[in-house]
Amino acid sequence: MKEKLLDVKDLKTYFYLSSGIVKAVDGVSFTLEKGQTMGIVGESGSGKSVTASSITRLISKPIGKIVNGEVLFEGKDILKMSNKELLSIRGKDISMIFQDPMTSLDPVYRIGEQMIEVILTHQKISKQEAKRIAIDALINVGISDAEDRFNSYPHEFSGGMRQRVMIAMSLVGDLKLIIADEPTTALDVTVQAKVLELLKDVQKKTNTSILMITHNLGVVWDMCDTVMVMYAGKTVEYAKVKELYKNPLHPYTWGLLDSMPKLSQDSNKPLITIEGSPPDLRLTGNFCNFHYRCPYVQDICRTKMPELIEVDEGHFVSCHFQTRENTLERKEV
Amino acid sequence: MNTVDLKDKDKLFLTEKKANSPWSKLKRNKTAMIGLFIVIIMTLLALFSPVFAPHDPNQMNLSKVHLKPGVEGFIFGTDDVGRDILSRIIYGARISMIVAIGGTLVGGIIGVLLGLISGYSGGTIDSIIMRLMDAMFAFPFVLLAIVLMTVLGNGLRNVILAIGIANIPGYARITRGQVHVVKNEEYCNAIRVLGASNTRLLLNHILPNILSPIIVYATLSIAGAIISEAALSFLGLGISPPTASWGNILRGGKDFLNTYPHVATISGLFILITVLGFNLLGDGIRDVLDPKMKR
Numbered sequence: 001m002k003e004k005l006l007d008v009k010d011l012k013t014y015f016y017l018s019s020g021i022v023k024a025v026d027g028v029s030f031t032l033e034k035g036q037t038m039g040i041v042g043e044s045g046s047g048k049s050v051t052a053s054s055i056t057r058l059i060s061k062p063i064g065k066i067v068n069g070e071v072l073f074e075g076k077d078i079l080k081m082s083n084k085e086l087l088s089i090r091g092k093d094i095s096m097i098f099q100d101p102m103t104s105l106d107p108v109y110r111i112g113e114q115m116i117e118v119i120l121t122h123q124k125i126s127k128q129e130a131k132r133i134a135i136d137a138l139i140n141v142g143i144s145d146a147e148d149r150f151n152s153y154p155h156e157f158s159g160g161m162r163q164r165v166m167i168a169m170s171l172v173g174d175l176k177l178i179i180a181d182e183p184t185t186a187l188d189v190t191v192q193a194k195v196l197e198l199l200k201d202v203q204k205k206t207n208t209s210i211l212m213i214t215h216n217l218g219v220v221w222d223m224c225d226t227v228m229v230m231y232a233g234k235t236v237e238y239a240k241v242k243e244l245y246k247n248p249l250h251p252y253t254w255g256l257l258d259s260m261p262k263l264s265q266d267s268n269k270p271l272i273t274i275e276g277s278p279p280d281l282r283l284t285g286n287f288c289n290f291h292y293r294c295p296y297v298q299d300i301c302r303t304k305m306p307e308l309i310e311v312d313e314g315h316f317v318s319c320h321f322q323t324r325e326n327t328l329e330r331k332e333v
Numbered sequence: 334m335n336t337v338d339l340k341d342k343d344k345l346f347l348t349e350k351k352a353n354s355p356w357s358k359l360k361r362n363k364t365a366m367i368g369l370f371i372v373i374i375m376t377l378l379a380l381f382s383p384v385f386a387p388h389d390p391n392q393m394n395l396s397k398v399h400l401k402p403g404v405e406g407f408i409f410g411t412d413d414v415g416r417d418i419l420s421r422i423i424y425g426a427r428i429s430m431i432v433a434i435g436g437t438l439v440g441g442i443i444g445v446l447l448g449l450i451s452g453y454s455g456g457t458i459d460s461i462i463m464r465l466m467d468a469m470f471a472f473p474f475v476l477l478a479i480v481l482m483t484v485l486g487n488g489l490r491n492v493i494l495a496i497g498i499a500n501i502p503g504y505a506r507i508t509r510g511q512v513h514v515v516k517n518e519e520y521c522n523a524i525r526v527l528g529a530s531n532t533r534l535l536l537n538h539i540l541p542n543i544l545s546p547i548i549v550y551a552t553l554s555i556a557g558a559i560i561s562e563a564a565l566s567f568l569g570l571g572i573s574p575p576t577a578s579w580g581n582i583l584r585g586g587k588d589f590l591n592t593y594p595h596v597a598t599i600s601g602l603f604i605l606i607t608v609l610g611f612n613l614l615g616d617g618i619r620d621v622l623d624p625k626m627k628r
Binding site: 053056058060061062083087088089090091092094095096098099100103104105106107108109117118121122166169170 | 455456517518519520522523524525526527528529530537538541542
């Protein structure tokens with residue numbers, strides 16, 4: 001029996017702009033078990049990062065607001081926590097790694113000072129002990145001559161090194177959940193692999209859960225146990241990674257899979273894309289958000305919003321033609 | 334062998350580090366150094382007025398009224414009641430510097446705090462604070478200071494207060510703008526998600542990151558404060574005579590501008606030079622703190 005660590009139910013985060021309401025996250029639910037990794041994939045503007053920010057309550061008020069839902073972390077609703085409770089779990093139980101390592105460290109402090117600050121926030125120990133913990137963490141993430149680097153400023157590090165430092169900062173607490181918001185997007189490929197390996201390594205040692213937000217399906221296959229595909233603020237497909245790899249069901253997921261360049265591909269042919277662009281999130285209504293771009297579109301898609309249905313055990317999909325009764329034939333591309 | 338000796342490399346690294354330090358960058362900027370030189374001289378005059386001043390600044394001598402500069406050992410001459418202008422200028426430097434720095438501190442501290450609160454909280458609080466600042470901005474600086482002086486009354490402390498209060502909106506605005514830029518940086522989110530409270534984020538992380546434009550603004554507004562003090566004293570609203578301040582000396586000289594122009598000219602020149610010094614230094618500091626300017 002696996003223990004639930006994070007249970008998100010019907011999360012809705014809207015942004016109130018003068019030109020209309022942007023439904024950035026519109027009814028997303030998922031669960032994450034201890035020691036597991038879940039991936040959230042989708043293209044830019046599909047609501048992945050907003051989902052992550054909502055979980056840690058980093059939505060900038062007053063424009064953004066979490067209007068509905070529960071985020072149960074070990075049974076406690078994060079959205080209802082007092083400020084004090086929230087501060088006590090941030091950095092201690094939950095931490096976040098951001099997309100751009102170049103800007104995610106405070107440029108005016110040495111990295112050692114920043115790490116010590118995090119440690120002393122959550123633990124009542126002396127500065128010396130904190131320093132030792134910090135240096136150990138730096139060694140753990142593979143930073144050579146950690147003692148020297150401890151006194152370096154962020155600008156003296158390369159992107160990959162900074163991402164390591166960010167991971168090290170997450171490691172100084174006794175973390176239960178790491179939210180990685182496109183942790184490898186800004187890094188080059190070889191460094192990407194190393195950072196992912198490091199995350200896996202950390203997970204193995206500490207039994208931490210990871211919520212991996214990415215638009216790279218390769219990362220999902222490599223890292224995750226379950227995966228949620230998001231489109232225009234909604235879940236379109238949610239399944240175990242193996243299941244999704246073997247048997248993807250939603251036309252959007254197919255599009256994503258087809259868009260991945262393959263080694264066997266004829267390099268003279270143009271790359272496959274999903275035609276069009278994501279819809280304006282102010283203009284969602286009672287229809288399938290993907291119907292503008294879906295090659296399988298029919299009349300019902302324009303007039304009715306499909307529900308998220310469990311078609312197989314643990315495999316959810318939101319499409320009118322992928323239900324227990326009907327199936328859609330995937331076209332060759 | 335083509336490899337660099339490790340010691341040489343370290344040396345190279347150190348020289349590089351030294352050459353890029355703010356101080357050495359400032360040192361290469363000649364105009365800024367002139368500014369710094371002027372500021373240091375004025376500060377020394379202010380700190381050690383009794384040492385430098387050859388006479389008592391308030392000692393009148395009706396037999397030596399309106400002496401020309403250089404006559405009878407009075408380097409800058411004497412004024413309409415026979416007081417030594419050089420000594421008065423030196424003691425005046427003290428008042429001017431105290432007012433300038435005090436006013437800047439008062440305005441800076443309150444303004445920066447308001448700007449931090451306003452920029453960070455946004456929404457209604459932001460609107461209220463900024464509209465208040467706009468209202469203060471609507472008054473010309475000197476006019477606002479005059480209004481405050483009329484309300485508060487003369488005296489050194491009140492001059493500092495008036496100039497400080499009149500300075501608040503400038504600081505608040507500049508700080509608010511900078512907070513807006515910095516608070517959405519990813520590291521702020523990272524710091525928040527690692528468990529920092531709003532206060533700590535604001536004071537320990539956002540403030541240090543926005544300090545350089547504020548420092549630059551401060552050096553420039555010190556210059557403005559010197560002029561304001563002179564203007565207020567000139568109008569009779571600032572430091573009350575007989576206490577020497579540059580504005581007071583100027584004011585005393587204005588009635589004899591045709592016959593004995595040296596009184597007003599010399600005190601005016603000191604105001605000019607000091608303001609110029611602070612402006613040059615402020616410009617230099619801005620260039621040094623702007624990472625995009627590497628010279």
